[in-house]
Amino acid sequence: MRGLPRFPAGEVWLVGAGPGDAGLLTLHAVNALEQADVVVHDALVSADVLGFARRGAELVFLGKRGGKPSPKQPEITKRLIDYARAGKRVLRLKGGDPFVFGRGAEEALDLVAANVPFRVIPGITAGIGGLAYAGVPVTSRDVNASVIFLTGHDKHGLLPDTVDWAATAKAGMIVMYMAMRNMDKIAAKLIAAGRPSGDPVTVVSNATLPDMQVIDTTLERAAKDIAASGIAAPAIVSIGRGNLLREKLNWRGV
Numbered sequence: 001m002r003g004l005p006r007f008p009a010g011e012v013w014l015v016g017a018g019p020g021d022a023g024l025l026t027l028h029a030v031n032a033l034e035q036a037d038v039v040v041h042d043a044l045v046s047a048d049v050l051g052f053a054r055r056g057a058e059l060v061f062l063g064k065r066g067g068k069p070s071p072k073q074p075e076i077t078k079r080l081i082d083y084a085r086a087g088k089r090v091l092r093l094k095g096g097d098p099f100v101f102g103r104g105a106e107e108a109l110d111l112v113a114a115n116v117p118f119r120v121i122p123g124i125t126a127g128i129g130g131l132a133y134a135g136v137p138v139t140s141r142d143v144n145a146s147v148i149f150l151t152g153h154d155k156h157g158l159l160p161d162t163v164d165w166a167a168t169a170k171a172g173m174i175v176m177y178m179a180m181r182n183m184d185k186i187a188a189k190l191i192a193a194g195r196p197s198g199d200p201v202t203v204v205s206n207a208t209l210p211d212m213q214v215i216d217t218t219l220e221r222a223a224k225d226i227a228a229s230g231i232a233a234p235a236i237v238s239i240g241r242g243n244l245l246r247e248k249l250n251w252r253g254v
């Protein structure tokens, strides 16, 4: 693509695919897809996005499927390193942004340790772009001056024990990734830390995709409403008054 970098053989490019809608790919991402020999992607990368891969490129799925545990990180990086050493142009494609709750940093550190040259191409993260598709701005001057991004579970599926709930409860907007399973515990922690139980909560699943679903609830009712609605992962959960702007800004009508 004009003015965009050539993809040298033997390099690994860590690329963000955005939340799903292929229109949210960056020019750098498309430029990479048009040159890569191997595209190693996870489950969050949509079929539309993969459709931009060069014809003849090898598509390799490495991620969680059917509730089975995801491949171990060393296994993934070993594959990336092996492809690079075999002289391939290796595109590691991740949902959203590679450095936001996507283990991109771990993969990049492994590439550094293995002396494999790499580049990082940021993507639109679900916690910003996905919410925008539901008409939820993560900041708005009259509503909130701060936003915090949080993961709802650690590598064991548990609530991360490093979260400072008192500080989190004070953020103007709380945006949570992977939060559905632990929503009851998260709500209890936040309410105990002083967040109002009636604070508006919006849950956006499959954000930006044709099957996007949204539910509006409150902190107190969120876990029950999520269970009752049957809304499925992947979903972003936002907590805060900014969600109320959705009433007027829901341009997609979902």
Ligand code: SAH
Pocket (backbone or CB within 6 Å): 019, 020, 044, 094, 095, 096, 097, 098, 099, 100, 101, 102, 124, 125, 126, 127, 130, 176, 177, 178, 179, 204, 205, 206, 207, 208, 209, 233, 234, 235, 236, 237
């Ligand atoms: N790197 C990704 C996040 C990976 S963690 C990013 O920047 O967006 C996986 C979590 O991301 C999911 O559990 C979900 O909380 C969120 N997520 C990713 N894609 C999503 C989508 N299309 N809709 C809603 N949530 C999404």
